[in-house]
Amino acid sequence: xxDFDLAQSATSVDSENSKNLFRLWRPAAIHLMVPMVTSxxxxxxxxxxxxxxxxxxxxxxxxxxLYARPPGVEAAIELAISQDSAVLxxxxxxxxxxxxxxLPSECLLYLIRTCSQELRDLRDELLxxxxxxxxxxxxxxxxxxxxxxxxxxxxxxxxxxxxxxRDLGAEVTNRLDVYEIRFNLAFRALRIDVVRHMAPRGxxxxxxxxxxxxxxxxxDVEASASxxxxxxxxxxxxxxxxxKEVFAALSPEEQETVVLCDFLGFDTESSNxxxxxxxxxxxxxxxxxxxxxxxxxxxxxxxKEEQS
Amino acid sequence: xxxxxxxxxTLLDAQYALSIAKVVPDARTLDQAIQDYPAHAIALTxxxxxxxxxxxxxxxxxxxxxxxxxxxxAVMRAMSRFQNHLHEDKRDSEEVVVSKQxxxxxxxxxxxxxxxxxxxxxxxxxxxxMKLRDRQVAHESMNAGFKKLVADVLxxxxxxxxxxxAAPQVMQPGMHFKADAxxxxxxxxxxxxxxxxxxxxxxxxxxxxxx
Numbered sequence: 001x002x003d004f005d006l007a008q009s010a011t012s013v014d015s016e017n018s019k020n021l022f023r024l025w026r027p028a029a030i031h032l033m034v035p036m037v038t039s040x041x042x043x044x045x046x047x048x049x050x051x052x053x054x055x056x057x058x059x060x061x062x063x064x065x066l067y068a069r070p071p072g073v074e075a076a077i078e079l080a081i082s083q084d085s086a087v088l089x090x091x092x093x094x095x096x097x098x099x100x101x102x103l104p105s106e107c108l109l110y111l112i113r114t115c116s117q118e119l120r121d122l123r124d125e126l127l128x129x130x131x132x133x134x135x136x137x138x139x140x141x142x143x144x145x146x147x148x149x150x151x152x153x154x155x156x157x158x159x160x161x162x163x164x165x166r167d168l169g170a171e172v173t174n175r176l177d178v179y180e181i182r183f184n185l186a187f188r189a190l191r192i193d194v195v196r197h198m199a200p201r202g203x204x205x206x207x208x209x210x211x212x213x214x215x216x217x218x219x220d221v222e223a224s225a226s227x228x229x230x231x232x233x234x235x236x237x238x239x240x241x242x243x244k245e246v247f248a249a250l251s252p253e254e255q256e257t258v259v260l261c262d263f264l265g266f267d268t269e270s271s272n273x274x275x276x277x278x279x280x281x282x283x284x285x286x287x288x289x290x291x292x293x294x295x296x297x298x299x300x301x302x303x304k305e306e307q308s
Numbered sequence: 309x310x311x312x313x314x315x316x317x318t319l320l321d322a323q324y325a326l327s328i329a330k331v332v333p334d335a336r337t338l339d340q341a342i343q344d345y346p347a348h349a350i351a352l353t354x355x356x357x358x359x360x361x362x363x364x365x366x367x368x369x370x371x372x373x374x375x376x377x378x379x380x381x382a383v384m385r386a387m388s389r390f391q392n393h394l395h396e397d398k399r400d401s402e403e404v405v406v407s408k409q410x411x412x413x414x415x416x417x418x419x420x421x422x423x424x425x426x427x428x429x430x431x432x433x434x435x436x437x438m439k440l441r442d443r444q445v446a447h448e449s450m451n452a453g454f455k456k457l458v459a460d461v462l463x464x465x466x467x468x469x470x471x472x473x474a475a476p477q478v479m480q481p482g483m484h485f486k487a488d489a490x491x492x493x494x495x496x497x498x499x500x501x502x503x504x505x506x507x508x509x510x511x512x513x514x515x516x517x518x519x
Contacts, residue, residue, distance in 0.1 A: 062345065063344075124387075128383065128387060131386045134386075135380060135382055135383055135386075140366050141362065141366055143365075150382075154382050154385060158389045160386070161386040161389045161393065162390070165389075165390045165392075165393035166393065168394060169393070169394050175320070175324075178324040178325075178328055185327050186327060186328050188327055188359070188362065189323045189324050189327035189328075192327075192358050192359070192362055193323065196358070240363070240364060240367030247361070247364050247365075255361060256357055259357045259360045259361060260353075260357060263332070263333075263334065263335075263360050264333070264334070264338050264353070264356055264357070264360075265334075266353075276353065281350070281353050281354070
């Protein structure tokens with residue numbers, strides 16, 4: 001999965017057709033020039049600069065620090081707001097991330113959010129393109145095996161559509177700001193949330209082929225922990241493929257235990273009842289966690305041996 | 309992401325923050341998220357597990373490239389949901405403006421302190437007074453003594469108070485609500501229901517009912 005939906009900055013600017021439409025977007029400078037204007041209003045004010053800057057995000061982290069877009073996204077937006085609607089329409093229709101004309105989803109969303117009333121037709125076209133991309137993302141993330149997968153995908157899309165409508169409507173919100181930072185990862189949060197609420201209980205987990213081992217012994221958890229070394233920080237596609245194979249061999253409970261202990265660093269249990277552990281997270285005893293972990297590590301070790 | 313109240317809003321923020329921090333969250337990113345949102349530690353841990361499993365499960369799935377010109381039924385329905393929601397939002401805000409302009413609201417000009425004083429003088433709770441302010445109580449079910457008390461406390465003519473309670477219900481702009489859809493602003497509680505559901509003591513209810 002790409003970190004954010006900016007495979008590369010688009011560089012093909014049709015200079016002939018590029019009639020600098022920045023007057024029609026709502027740039028950052030507006031806030032400084034017209035203090036009474038809220039971010040919800042569409043304003044036709046020509047900014048003082050000939051090189052419009054993207055409107056800054058307004059959402060803050062808990063620390064009070066403002067969220068900021070990655071530089072690549074900023075650059076892509078700067079380029080896009082200097083282009084005319086025909087170019088943007090064309091770029092928005094490109095789905096190939098490797099194409100130099102590809103408009104990153106972060107950028108597409110920025111244009112939708114800042115589109116003026118005069119460009120409402122363009123906004124609706126851009127919406128169509130972003131919904132199409134979201135549909136593709138929903139297809140990858142919702143298992144076909146779910147009995148209501150179509151319904152879930154539609155709900156994901158619908159929720160996103162409502163988020164945009166609320167953002168463009170009367171209510172002042174900056175929830176969509178995170179989508180302008182890493183669109184696919186923000187959309188993932190929405191997708192997972194919808195799946196969690198709509199998928200039949202237990203069915204959205206990665207399916208387990210075969211039955212779990214019947215070995216009830218706890219085994220030596222510490223000694224077998226080394227079998228997952230190197231898997232915790234998947235860096236390449238190959239790492240992910242290995243992990244997928246490994247996880248397919250585990251039961252949902254074992255998957256959860258391995259993620260908690262090996263990926264997220266939780267202790268199996270603690271004498272301090274206030275301390276969160278894998279046991280408290282799963283609401284089972286420490287012994288159960290150790291047993292699950294030992295089973296999982298045995299399976300992983302066996303798989304590794306078979307592969308080597 | 310279904311609800312719209314301050315608590316679930318914070319959870320949403322926390323989930324988004326964790327999701328965009330890293331493709332596969334690790335112990336450090338989860339720790340940071342829990343430090344930032346300690347009230348949602350358990351939910352965030354569950355979400356982190358889901359993120360890891362999701363990243364692994366979808367790692368080798370190619371995102372299908374959509375058709376350029378053919379809108380799928382799902383996309384068309386999303387467009388329709390967008391338009392409906394946008395239209396509904398605008399209509400609601402216009403209704404609020406119109407109804408507010410049509411009938412003066414004697415509670416509208418009260419400051420927070422004045423509102424507290426009003427609550428105290430009515431012998432009620434803030435929630436009950438909010439319902440009165442937002443015209444959520446059916447005026448025909450109120451007793452005349454109660455309306456007179458409100459008029460006295462607000463120092464407003466009884467006709468103004470009567471007209472206020474009889475006017476259509478209003479929703480405050482920017483108001484949050486839990487339901488998926490905006491609540492209908494036309495159904496009012498009866499005076500008795502409002503007394504029962506606003507945290508008043510039995511003595512307070514008795515007093516206001518018998519005015």
